[in-house]
Amino acid sequence: METTNTTTEQPIPLPLDVVVIDDEETFTEGCRQTLEIGGYRSAVARSGHQGLDLVQATHPSVVLVDLKMPGMSGLEVLTHLATAAPLVVPIVVTGHGTVDSAVESMKVGAFDLLTKPFEPEKLLESVRRGISLSVLRKAATEPAAQQEVEAVRAAPQTKNDVVLQGLGMLGEAYSLGLDKREVLDELSYLESEAKYHAQSLGQIKKKERAILDIRNELLEADSIMEKYDFQKSALIQVLLDVQEKFHWIPRHIIHWISARLNVTAAEIHTIVNFYEAFSLEPRGKHCVQVCTGTACHVRGAQEMLLRVSAVLGIEPGQTDCQQQFTLETVHCLGCCALAPVVQIDKDYFHQPSKNRLARIVKSLNQEEGITCRD
């Protein structure tokens, strides 16, 4: 092991901030002085082995390593550091700043890369950030923090929290003012990953709820089919009950019925399309049916339809954006003597005026706690 006196002669101020490992004396001396001016306590090692021993002995925050050294190379030092002293933040210094060496060193845990020659300010800045990171790393290994991490690991349901915590840390890292492109890219990539996972976690929860809903709906469809003994011939009756229950015929229910009653989905679609009573789109909570039977027609159903349409703000066949009202025309409600007639849910109205309609709409909206437009 090759050692030099300069480092060992001087007393090492503890605790150390930085250990500089390089075989070039001019460089180490320069660094030491710069760091001293910057207010950091530092020590110098002339080779990889010596540096590693020094790190083990002094537990500095940051290690400054030259990549090209006789004996143990910088990369080897980094590899050892990763296992022997994982809390230390290594900053790599190199005389020939190639992309390859940068990538390699980043892979084995380098926090930053400085290319010789560099301005003293640059070194100080990098060390400052390295020390901040080291503080974070040390904080994470505190017994309390350790327990927290363990607890998070033990409870997989709080994965979301872990991701959020990670996001928080990323935020801190950002606040450290990292300006290295690669790191920034990496960080933003990690951030987007984290966000994605957080989002997909949310989506998974949503999906889980949706699946539960669908399961309940299928169970309800089952109970409807049970009423008809799962008879194929009761298909239309089953669909009518489904329509009444859900106000539309959802796709998954079509497939479910198809499987349970052993009819093709195509046949169900034919029926659903054929009959007026069925809807393949969700309808509003309240159904407004304007009778366009002949008796109503000759007593002005078309004019009334225009009026109802204007009050509700939707055209026949449409549902409003709050999913409250669906406006439909129906061929005959069988109340011809009251013509023209509108049916709103179960109630029949004989030629309601604009104001009456507006009142009805308002009161139905209020039931739902929705404040309506004037």
Next chain:
Amino acid sequence: MQRLRTPADVAALKKRVLLERGAKPFWVTVCTGTGCCAYGAEGLADCFQKEIEERGLGHTVGLRRTGCHGFCERGPLVVIQPKGICYLGAKEKDVPLILDKSVLGNGAVESLLYLDEQTGKRVRRAEDIPFYKYQKRILLENNVLVDAASILDYVAVDGYSALAKALTEMSPEAVLDEVKKADLRGRGGAGFPAGVKWETTRRVPGIPKYVVVNGDEGDPGAYMDRSLLEGNPHSVLEGLILGAYAIGASQGYIYVRQEYPMACKHAQRALEQAREYGLLGKDILGSGFSFDVKIHRGAGAFVSGESTALMNAIEGHVGEPRPKYIHTSEKGLWGKPTCLNNVETWANVPFIINRGADWFRSMGTRSSKGTKIFSLVGRVKNSGLVEVPMGITLRDIVFKIGGGVPKGKKFKAVQTGGPSGGVLPESLLDLPVDFDKLDEAGSMMGSGGMIVMDEDTCMVDTARYYVNFLAHESCGKCVPCREGLRQMLNILDRITAGEGREGDIELLEELSEFMEMASLCALGRTAPNPVRSTIRYFREEYEAHIHEKRCPAGVCAALIAYEIDPEKCTSACGACARACAVDAIQKIDDTYAIVQEKCIKCGSCYTACPDKFQAVLKLPASAVLRPTPIPVPQMETRV
């Protein structure tokens, strides 16, 4: 509740019910048909209930919620029995007075009685109101006496006595013969003799046989099936059981439109009650005859009322018709002999069995016997359900029973037979109404819709209305109906939009002829009827639309416009502006004016303008002046 085991039990039950009912000398009957319910009949009945209880009249006054009485226009209807006092349009506040005067006292609340406009006198009894006086109510009569929720009410009016009679005294053949002898024709539209249908179904080998009630009342403008199923479902059921007995069927179906939720509910309850009493199920009344019935709800398709389509629907398929090379009475539901009749047809059967074929034949004309229920609606004073003997003239129905056209307007036509029927003009008012006479006049009986039209009804628009309806309802299986209707609709759309062309009428006629020849089912074959009959009797209206771009009745929106006459608008009350749904009416100085660009021509202002002003005018679109453009200021030039 006791299960009836022998036919004699029915008579015993009736006796017991009458004895129990006899304890209450007065009955307040409130019509809770769909029409009256829209006028708040349920609340009124609740109010009667409360008042009777509060006054401690429970042991002398009974309350009955019944099905439709027919005079829906003037609902809610209240009848005090046994006095027969009929109140129209009673409100909840009138309840104490009605009880005071007509139940406890001997008078009546005059203001709620029918006012005979000709004599100026109030009419107390229902039978004396012209609307009821000229009817012959047989099927509808019991609607006033029966609470649809109570099988006992039905038994009290001789219900199920025809079934008891048939099961004790008559063989199935005898029942069949009686119906055949009565010459009962199907009330659903075509008028096919029911007895013949029954006989075929009975004769053709094949087990099981089915009987079906067709309650898919798709005709817009007809609602007698609804009223029967809602008001007196047991009468239909009894007819069906009798038919099943005569035919030898073991399973029945009642097909009801889902648009009639109350009818579905009442029919379902009737089935349950009949089962409880042993009138359905195994070994009915100890006769060894077993029969049961299921309800099938239709899902809203006019064509599903066609017999083959209806059967497809019951089997769980799409309700599309198939060619009828073989009648359904031979191969119907699941390929088995099936007898399908309309609600009203089945409801006639118990009466024929009880009172005999000769009694039934005593009503009506040579080719059409019995009575028929019509829904007399549209532009007529007294609209509602009317039951009249076959052979009565249109004039009697529209003017004597219906009281003519309101607001002094001029009668124009009456439409019968729904979308398959046609219009009958004033010149045919003395036509006796029966199956064949209506056919000859280019219309048809149909299920009994009778829509009165006055001078404010546009005939081209009416034809367009029906064609639009049919084009929408056509199942699309055969080309002549699908494409024919589409083309017809295109042409009529153009005419009503003021873009009619020379030769359009002839084209419509040609299309009609072709569709009638080539369509697969009755829907397509009869679809041109509304167009043909309107062209036949009102050709000049088509011509006015095409040549003059004018709608004589002022209906077709593209050809009319509304305007406020500033001279007539003397008070500027603003009723029109408040009624306008799109804020197209603005106040300018001390009068109102319509912004034509905003106007959707809904006519709200036209109806809202008080009669004393009549300031809102309906004009041909071409006559309405465009708002005068703001004049461009011009520099005066000095010479």
